[in-house]
Amino acid sequence: MPGMQRMMPGLMPLQRPFMAPSPGPSPTQQNQRTEEEDLKDLEVLLSKKTYKEKQNTKTGEELLDLIHRPTAKETAVAAKFKTKGGSQLKEYCTNLTKEDCRRQSGSFVSCAKVHFRRIIAPHTDTNLGDCSFLDTCRHTKTCKYVHYELDQTPDIAPMMAGTLAPPRQIKPHRAEYCSEIELGESQWINCDIRNFRMDILGQFGVIMADPPWDIHMELPYGTMADDEMRTLNVPALQTDGLIFLWVTGRAMELGRECLELWGYKRVEEIIWVKTNQLQRIIRTGRTGHWLNHSKEHCLVGIKGSPLVNRNIDTDVIVAEVRETSRKPDEMYAMLERISPRTRKLELFARMHNTQAGWLSLGNQVSGTRLVDEGLRARYKAAYPDFEVQPPSPPRASAPMDVDQSTPSQKPVASDVSSFSSLRISIYVRNG
Incomplete structure (x- = not known):
């Protein structure tokens, strides 16, 4: 019928629940909230550095940087104790032995760093692993653990190619110095x-x-x-x-x-x-x-x-x-x-x-x-x-x-x- 809502049979018409209008904030609450916000804004404003303080901080940082920067004399003294021609130290290979080095790199030649060679004696049991004391072990003649020594043997590949440089003796030395004192x-x-x-x-x-x-x-x-x-x-x-x-x-x-x-x-x-x-x-x-x-x-x-x-x-x-x-x-x-x-x-x-x-x-x-x-x-x-x-x-x-x-x-x-x-x-x- 005209003017009447269509309804599905068996369903009640959809109606909105009655809701009372929510009362707005009271003037007292509004004033309290505003005062709190004002206090926060004031604290933020007071905590900010002034232009003069920023300039002083910047000047202080520049002064500290200048103080901690080495002087020309200090730089010259440090340079005097540096090794001429760069470092004379030779690094140890992290792969330890030449065999492991070649295996890790997939090459027939090991790197130019210092390597070690395992000392396998008749009484050595490789299943026990490395000796805890290594070269400071007091019983190397009877110790069953694995010990090491510096490996100074040349690689076979460069030796066969004829490009091998004369091997340099590698052994521990006492302190050596190289300056003008x-x-x-x-x-x-x-x-x-x-x-x-x-x-x-x-x-x-x-x-x-x-x-x-x-x-x-x-x-x-x-x-x-x-x-x-x-x-x-x-x-x-x-x-x-x-x-x-x-x-x-x-x-x-x-x-x-x-x-x-x-x-x-x-x-x-x-x-x-x-x-x-x-x-x-x-x-x-x-x-x-x-x-x-x-x-x-x-x-x-x-x-x-x-x-x-x-x-x-x-x-x-x-x-x-x-x-x-x-x-x-x-x-x-x-x-x-x-x-x-x-x-x-x-x-x-x-x-x-x-x-x-x-x-x-x-x-x-x-x-x-x-x-x-x-x-x-x-x-x-x-x-x-x-x-x-x-x-x-x-x-x-x-x-x-x-x-x-x-x-x-x-x-x-x-x-x-x-x-x-x-x-x-x-x-x-x-x-």
Whole structure:
């Protein structure tokens, strides 16, 4: 029918539910919301930097950038210690052996990097894998694990083609240097440091010590009590200079205490991250009560106002372990860069520690060898019953710096120290 809605049979007509009109916000609520928004806007506005503050921040950043930027003098000093002609280091291949290198590259020739060769002896069981101690293993003749040695054999393919260059001997070397600073010959004194007369040695710019701390473990050498370390006459050796003190985990706090007792302020700490023969981080070892130690710490103390080269080296050394207690050769080059042309002393040294430019003291060095005439005379006067090895023949070049002793000052020996004159800059290890 006209004017009536059509409906499907059985369905009710669709109707909208009745909804009461929603009341709007009351004037009070509207005023409160507006006040909150105003407060937020005001806080945002107040937190924004003014134009003057922005300019000051920009000026401060530019000033900090200018302050931290190395000066021309610092750049020149750093450049002086860089190896001429670029780095002389040769990288280790990550594939370890030449066979693995050729297999990974799909070539008949291995890369030019350093490789290792597995040592397979009759008693070796390859299923056991690599020895944890590798070249520091004390039982290589009976150890059933796999050991390694440097592989210097040439590749067959280039050898057959006649394009093989003469093989260069790859073997570990002591520190070698290449700059314009000449060092004297090494000197050493066999003595008991606990009661040795330190006052006859003179003053030093750098002291490094690796004390035999009592760590309550069985060690292949004697140790010193804590009180013996505290009472060492180290203050007589320096008025202005740096000391580098190697410490163990237990002796960390004792080392800091000793530095304070000796008159030093601790300013830095060097970390030696230990690697094994295959240049991998050491995960097993013969040290540590609870955890295997993969690093060693060296505390750095300063006394007086020494002249040093800053910001040349980092505080981390990554180097291979060798004999027990032997520290990396990279340390000596670092100290020469930090304090060039100064007298340097090592306490608790062994024969493998004797270095050019250094005087080494310890009860495990072979006799006494002194080149500096002033120091030699003072030693003979203090210890007339002890023999001194004859000095080496005089060198053609002039000595570095000889400090003349005066009646009003303590006698100071000349700058002394390897068995031949070396030239210093950055450490170079062939191979």
